[in-house]
Amino acid sequence: MSDPVLRLEGLRKVYNPGTPQEQEVLRGINLSLARGELTALIGPSGSGKSTLLNVIGLLDSPSAGELYLMGRPTRDLNDEARTRLRNEAIGFVFQFHHLISAFSVLDNVLMPLMIRHGKPSTADVRLAEQLLAQVGLEGYAGKRAGQLSGGQQQRVAIARALITRPPLLLADEPTGNLDTRTAEQVFELFREINREFGCAVLVVTHDPRLSANCRRSIELVDGHIVRDTGTTP
Template structure:
């Protein structure tokens, strides 16, 4: 039975490439995992352990081969593409190592992009929300600038504001500080911690930086497609 506090629940989740062929390769092996509202969790593990594959499945960008993924209590494995896209846009925010900002657009328009994809021309409320988020990340005075005029750390803050503009229940971050210097990386991660406290969304961060992972309240280690440790093991029950 799902807990109403569960944002994400995986039960027996497997992911294989080329299933049913001589080239079949299983990358994720029967994962059970729960993330609850307000959790700040690091996903760690060596290169090739399946972290990116897991993030793509959790983000509804890819489908599991077996098992089930529940997002806000809704089973997703058998959803069609339209339903998955709608749920992803409503419930999940993404922050990547590379910002994927549109350089020709203003900072404000980059933040508004998920809402424009959802319902076209932004409303006055949308614009007010986006400006408020830019203020939250310390970039209120940069709304009219082009994205490519900002530093790497500032661009990552824009990407965080963009990820939050849909008020997601789950924020996924894939090596969000990987291209930043140590001082900037710490300031960006402090922003994640503050957002997690103030917005109450579940945050899952893939990182190789032990300083960042140790500052998360929960840390999950993935090795060869299996969870080998979970500091929040009490949550990791199906």
């Protein structure tokens, strides 16, 4: 059996250690995500969801424990190595899509590749156009991102997250800024992407309808995993 995409062992995160303001936010998290899993991360505000997502996304470092990404330990990586691994292995989709409104839709999708190696190749452009078609935005490549609706912009953000073909896709409240109908359409897109690309998808959401439609749901309370439905439908 191949290694999981993501594996956490005894992960802890403590802020202001050794001071009166010391706060332990993550308290020994053990977790694995396999390719093809669509998993919801739920829990009340202040439970540690955002901190956990930042640590998993290599945007923050754990205080103890280890995080393995594609079988590779990450805790002792330097900043350059962490950035390289993050860009290669992880796609991000946020509640606020962070598109560059004056740039074209196509350039926004290509941005991760442009940051990585400059001018995109013909193959890069072809892939970006293919992804736009897959998220329902065929024919929108030349439009400015600022001209699109909120739901359309979130679809562009999803295409952008997939342009590097990451094995792990992290989504932080990706439907939290959308109306109910658009949120359902965007979430269905996550399901289609999960089926087609086979990447592991971890979605932080407060919407119980969305989490109920994930094959796996993990509940975090006070820095502990209190429930994990595993991969049982």
